Amino acid sequence: MGAGLDLPLDKVLVGDCIETLRALPPASVHAIFADPPYNLQLRGELLRPNHSRVDAVDDEWDRFADFATYDAFTREWLTECRRVLRKDGTLWLIGSYHNVFRLGVALQDLGFWILNDVIWRKSNPMPNFRGRRFTNAHETLIWAAHSQDAKYRFNYAAMKSLNDDLQMRSDWFIPLCTGAERLRDEAGRKLHPTQKPEALLHRVLLSCTKPGDVVLDPFLGSGTTGAVARRLGRRFIGIERDPGYAAAAERRILSITPHDEAALVGTPSKREQKRIPFGVLVERGLIAPGDALTDRHRRWTATVQADASLACGTARGSIHAVGAAVQEAPSCNGWTFWHLVQRDGSLRLLDLFRQELGGEG
Amino acid sequence: MGAGLDLPLDKVLVGDCIETLRALPPASVHAIFADPPYNLQLRGELLRPNHSRVDAVDDEWDRFADFATYDAFTREWLTECRRVLRKDGTLWLIGSYHNVFRLGVALQDLGFWILNDVIWRKSNPMPNFRGRRFTNAHETLIWAAHSQDAKYRFNYAAMKSLNDDLQMRSDWFIPLCTGAERLRDEAGRKLHPTQKPEALLHRVLLSCTKPGDVVLDPFLGSGTTGAVARRLGRRFIGIERDPGYAAAAERRILSITPHDEAALVGTPSKREQKRIPFGVLVERGLIAPGDALTDRHRRWTATVQADASLACGTARGSIHAVGAAVQEAPSCNGWTFWHLVQRDGSLRLLDLFRQELGGEG
C-alpha cells in the first residue's frame, strides 16, 4: 500500500499531541515510540475528558484526582496511537515507577498486547543522596503489539547479532545520554531534561522496523527518535508541543547523515529468505537421485528419489516428513537434519547446499 | 508495643488469603512480601526445539476470567494487607509484565507510596524458543511504604555492604532457584512451580527489617519467605490456601537453623562477569555501520552492518563467525582478528575498543 501518501513524513509537527494525532490517517505507521511526561506536578495543565478543571478538596481526593487525570490523559493519547498504528505495528513506551504501571494498565485495557517489558539499566545512574532508597538505576520500557492475535515484526536475527549471537535479553545495559551527544544551549545548560541516549533508540528501532518504515514519536522532545530513525534509513513523524524543543529537534535531525543503505541490510532472518524447495537441489544436480543422506550420528540412512522425495525403510516422503518419521518426532526440519554422504565418506549438511543457492538471488 | 501478643507467629495458616488476613489485628506486621498469582493467560502448549514440552504454570489458581476479576481480587487482598501493616512498615510485591502493572496501579490507588521498583535479573532464564520476543530474563518487584509521609526502615548500610560498599542499585542479579535448594517430591518433580530463590528474599528482608520483626507472606507457596525470615532471626506469618504446599513449607521452615545473631553476613550472590557484545560498540557509535574491518595482513575486508553483523563476500554473521569463515577455520576470536580501518588508513584492533568500554562495567 502507498504508505505515506497522506503522511507528513520526516517533519516535526508542533502542537498538542492528541489533536495532532487525530489529524493523522488510521493504520499508517509501523512503529511508535512514546516517552510521555510523568511528572504528576504537571497536572495543572491536564484536564478531565470533559475539559473541567480538577478541583482538589483534600489529600485523599487530591491523590485520586491526580492519578485519574493522568490516566484519562494517558488513555486519550494511547487511543489515538492505537488508531494510527498499523495492525502489524508495535508500540514502545518508556517510564519509571512513578507512571509506568499506569501506562501498562492503560495499554492492556485498550486492547494492546504486551510482548515484553524491557529494562534499561543505566551504567551511570544518579546516586541516592539521602540513603533512604535503592539507587534508582533503571527505567522500564513496554513493547506491545496492536492486539493479541496481530502479526508483528521482530528482527530476531538482528537482535541476536547485536548480542554476540546470543538471544537478546529483556535487560539492556546502556549509559545515560551525556557528553557530546547531549544537546546544550549557548550557556552550556542541557536543552532538555530527559534526553534519551541514541543507543537506546538504535536498539528499539532496529528490533521492530525495517528501512523505509514510518516511526512516530508523539512526545518528540529533543528528537532522539527522529535522529536515530533518520540514521537508520527509517521515516519519522515527530510531535512536540514546545516550539523551542521542536526547533532544536528539527535542527538536530537534519544534521544527521543516514547510514549507507548497504550497511542497513543486516542479518536476514531465515523466515525472510527466499524459500528453496529441496527439489531444486536435485534438478540442479547438486544432489543426485540415488545419493545417500544420513543424520549427524549416522543412525539412519535415506536414499534420494528422482522426485526429490526420500526413501528410508518403509518411510517415503519429503526430507521433513521422513526425518520426522525415523525419529518418531512430530516434526523435523529436514534441512538441518540430513547430511549428504559425499564421495570421500564425509558428511555435508543439506542446509549448506541451500545457502549456496540462496546466494544466487 | 508488644507486637505479637495476638499474632499467630512462626506458623503457616492454611486458608483463603483474604479471610485469613481479616482475622489478623491491624498495624501488626513490620513487612509483607507477596508473590500473588501472575495471571499468565497461556494458550496451548509450547515445545522446545527438541520437541520436549515446556512445563508451564497452568494451575487453576493462576486462572482469572479477565482483568477486572484479577483487579478486584488484587485490591481486596492488598486492602487487608494495608490494614495489617504497621504505619512504619513496608510491603514488597513481585510480578511479571502479565500482572505487575495491575499490582502497581492498585498499590498507588490504595494509598501505598512506592519507594522503588526493583528488577530481579535472572542469570539463567528460560530462552525464547520460537524467536518471537526478547528473552524474558527478569521479574519486577515493587517496594512500597504504608503511605506517602510514613516513616519506614531502610538498612542502607547493610545494603551497601552487601554490594562491595557501593549503594545497592535497583537491579539485582540472582540465579533461579534450582539444584538442591529446589523442593522436590519423591519422584523428583518440583514441588511448587514458582519457588523463589532464598537469595532474593535474603536481600529483601535484610533491606527493610531488623531481627525480631514480623514478616507476613499472604501467598506462602513453598515457604521461601518463612525459611529466610527464620534464618535471619525474624518472626513470620505465612498464609497458604493449598494444604499440600502449606505442609511442605512448614516442614521446610522448621528444618532451618537460624543464623547466630552475630553472623548475619552478606548474600553470596555470584558477581556478574563483564561481557561486552560487539553490538554495543555499534550502538554507542564507536564503530559505525558501513565501517570497514580487515585482518592484520589486510587479506580480507568486511563491512559492518547496523545490527553489528559483518558482511564479507557472501559470508554474513558475527565478527567471530565471519572471521572463521574467511579463514576456513572452525572458530575465530573476532576481537583479536578484526581491525577497524581508521580515517587515516591505519588499523586499530577491535579488542582495544572493548577494553575502553570495559572500564564502565
Add this chain to the structure above:
DNA sequence: AACGAAAGTGAATCACCGC
C-alpha cells in the same frame, strides 16, 4: 574414581504460508 557426553529444566502470554 574421574571425566566427558548427553539429557533435563526454568512463572512462557513463543509460525506462517498457500490453497
Add this chain to the structure above:
DNA sequence: TGCGGTGATTCACTTTCGT
C-alpha cells in the same frame, strides 16, 4: 475462513549416563 504442510527455534546450569 480453516486446514495441512513446511520448516524455524534455546541459554545456563544441573543431573545422569557411559566409558
